[in-house]
Amino acid sequence: MWRTLDKDLARDIALVCLADAVVGVSFGAITVSSGLPLWLPMLLSLVVFAGAAQFMFVGLVASGGNPIAAVIAGLLVNARHVPFGFAVGDLFGSSWAKRIVGSHLMIDETVAFALAQRDAERRRAAYWVCGVGLFVCWNIGVVLGAFGGTVVSDTDVFGLDAAFPAVLLALVLPSLKDRATRRAALAGVAIALATAPFLPAGLPVLLALAGVLVSGVGRSGDAAEPEKEAAA
Amino acid sequence: MISASTLIIATVVLGAGTFAFRFAGPVLRARVELSPRVEKLMAVAAVTLLAALVGTAALLDGHEFVGFARPAGVAVGGVLAWRKAPFVLVVLAAAATAACLRLLGVP
Incomplete structure (x- = not known):
């Protein structure tokens, strides 16, 4: 499997891993410095392994929020993994061990790569x-x-907050050459941005899936979906 | 402060729920043969999600506009990616642009 990977791709992945490690350092430092126990960031990172949800959970718990509400907020942020799983689920093979491990490793960057x-x-x-x-x-x-x-508590100083959307953008861009995909993505981005100011984190991105309705992918061949062109 | 056992239970529930989300697709896909059209639909849905993540992560911090440095960095990265620049350059340029703008006092 490692031989299939060419040098360029390996280097690209290594860069994202490095950037992720720096954000991990900040996550560990922020969690502990906000008064939560030393083991919590490590347990979360092993068991949940989803940066955005982990930051959300820790932020809510550290500010005195209800832990049930923190769990629900984290789950809402992570619900996007359901459609991700359908898109990449065929890559894991048929063994249960691989399916289980592969599923746990599913995050935005792995799916995008x-x-x-x-x-x-x-x-x-x-x-x-x-x-x-x-x-x-x-x-x-x-x-x-x-x-x-707190050596690296604020990764914004290095611009890492801009690096992560740029990573996903660079990986998604080639797919947007396809017209139907581009229409779906643009509509999805518009929906997410329009709803994000009013809805809890995680939900706007899920609503973006409605953008797929305008893509026309579902109706090539037979008339499966009614025309929803006006929404675009 | 919340007790340790509460934090452990909350973490395990969040982890289990997240795993269930991740596991649903691979398991259900193994049981049914998907037509190429549905396959394509799944890929388009994932790309749409990722694009929406890019949009919200680039422009917003929670419910509010994040300031100019981050979207400017993402935009520089986006243009470079569109011009087929190497991935490493795209990512570093995005980070450097945002970092430099912040050094100059841009929020």
Whole structure:
């Protein structure tokens, strides 16, 4: 599997892993410095392994929020993994062990790296290398941050908050050459941005899926979906 | 402060729920043969989600506009990616643009 991965792709994945590790350091440091126990960021990173939901959970709990509300908020942020799972679920093979491990490694970057590859072989390689790499780097970063304290508490100083959307954008861009995909994505972005000021985190991105209705993918061949062109 | 056992239970519930979300697709896909059209639909849905993540993460912090430095960085990265610049350059340029703008006092 590792041989399928060319040098360029390996380097790209390594860069994202490195950036992720730095964010992990900040997650560990922020969690501990906000008065939560040392083991919490490490346990969250192993068990949940989803950066945005982890930050959300810790932020709510640290500010005295109800832990049930924090769990629900985290789950809402993570609900996007359901459609992700349908898109990349065929990459894990038929063994249960691989399906379980592959599912746990599913995050935005692994999905984006996989979908950006040409053929099934490369998709599989990119998914696994990126998933394992990110899991290891993220957790190492979190441990360093939890013990090392506030060396890197604000990753915005390095512009890492701009790097992550740029990573996903670069990986998604080639898919947007397809007209139907582009229409769906643009409509989805518009829906998400229009609803984000009013809705809890996670929901606007899910609503963006309605953008797929305008893409026309569902009605090539037979008339499955009624025309929803006006929404675009 | 919340007790340790409460935090452990909350973490495990969040982890289990997240795993269920992740596991649903791979398991259900293994049981039914999907037509190429549905396959395509799944891929379009995932790309749409990722694009929506890019849009919200680039422009918003919670419910509010995040300031100019981050979207400017993402835009620089986007243009470079569109011009087929190497991935590493795209990512570093996005981060550097945002970082430099902040050094200059842009929020």
